[in-house]
Amino acid sequence: MNNDQLIPGLPKNIAHEYILRIPYNHLSKAAFVCKGWKVEIELPEFLKHRKAASYSQSIIVMVEARVNGNQDCQSAKYPPTPVYGLTVYEPKTGIWSELPPIPGLSNRLTMFCRRVLGRIWWGGHDDDKNALKSVIAYDITKDEWIPLPDMAQERDQCKVIFHRGKLHVIGGYCTELQGGFEGSVEAFDFSTWKWDQVKEDYFGANMCPKACVAGDNGKLYMYWASDVATLDKDTLKIVAQLLAELGDVTYMTTRQEKLMVIGSSNFGVSHLAYMLDFINYTWTKVESPKEYSGYVQSSSYLGI
Numbered sequence: 001m002n003n004d005q006l007i008p009g010l011p012k013n014i015a016h017e018y019i020l021r022i023p024y025n026h027l028s029k030a031a032f033v034c035k036g037w038k039v040e041i042e043l044p045e046f047l048k049h050r051k052a053a054s055y056s057q058s059i060i061v062m063v064e065a066r067v068n069g070n071q072d073c074q075s076a077k078y079p080p081t082p083v084y085g086l087t088v089y090e091p092k093t094g095i096w097s098e099l100p101p102i103p104g105l106s107n108r109l110t111m112f113c114r115r116v117l118g119r120i121w122w123g124g125h126d127d128d129k130n131a132l133k134s135v136i137a138y139d140i141t142k143d144e145w146i147p148l149p150d151m152a153q154e155r156d157q158c159k160v161i162f163h164r165g166k167l168h169v170i171g172g173y174c175t176e177l178q179g180g181f182e183g184s185v186e187a188f189d190f191s192t193w194k195w196d197q198v199k200e201d202y203f204g205a206n207m208c209p210k211a212c213v214a215g216d217n218g219k220l221y222m223y224w225a226s227d228v229a230t231l232d233k234d235t236l237k238i239v240a241q242l243l244a245e246l247g248d249v250t251y252m253t254t255r256q257e258k259l260m261v262i263g264s265s266n267f268g269v270s271h272l273a274y275m276l277d278f279i280n281y282t283w284t285k286v287e288s289p290k291e292y293s294g295y296v297q298s299s300s301y302l303g304i
Contacts, residue, residue, distance in 0.1 A: 006036050016040065020050050024057045024304035025097075028143030042142065047304065056303050058255060061099065062087040065294030067270075087292055091255065091275075096292045099138075131156035131175045135188075151186050152198050160298075161214040166190070170212070215254045217278075223249045228259065228276060240281045245272050255301040260286070262296045271295060 006015035019040055022030050031038040040046065050056045064087040086099035131154035137146040151169060158172030167188040173180045187196045212222045212231075220231040226247075228240045242249065246263035250271060253260050259276040270293040273286035 060089045062299040063297040067294040213252045251296040253299045
């Protein structure tokens, strides 16, 4: 094969078009077809070209408790200890699947998950509930894990948002203060590959940071009592009422012009997912198999 040919007998522009159409979950394998494909797929412009050609795929990655589809947790005297994994949901197709476990960290419960700059970022605590300072990223096109420098302090049950060009890790608590949420934040600067100085009282003390999620429109969304509210330039506005089925909200995430809310009506029942449309503020139920109805610890929207 000619070194300039991506596919034998085809012009480069047609071969390039073919590679752009490869489903996201096959990109890491496609990179091993030949050196030319690997170079093409790992180019910084590759994902931009996919998006411009309308071939990019939207997925939501969730840290979710695994559920045995044949087991009735409500009737069990002692519910099983949850085992967490990485779940992938494709909004367009409605397909649910799983990602492979983090190598060497199978006992870690991931307490946050966020997409930034084409990668998905995780952090958490170990199997003994010791809060960690570490953060790790998964590059889906290269199928590899990338560690970050440690944060200044331990953060269990924290929240991560991408705001003003930086990765913000908000709130959480250290190992010694189980459940004692604090309002500080650490921001990671990608240009220097370093963490900025810790900022205190960013989100308010003793408030669970899961209540907040950043939208693509620059606004912050949160569940406030029995409503969904938006915070724009320090102005709080109620935009929709939560459904009764979502009385106990476990997590929220945004994707384009929609807000995905996951929760349950009571403790011990299956979790449900709904989409709130930001245009007309109407709710739409997301259908999911029973094995993907567990408690969601964190999640992130990713366009590939």
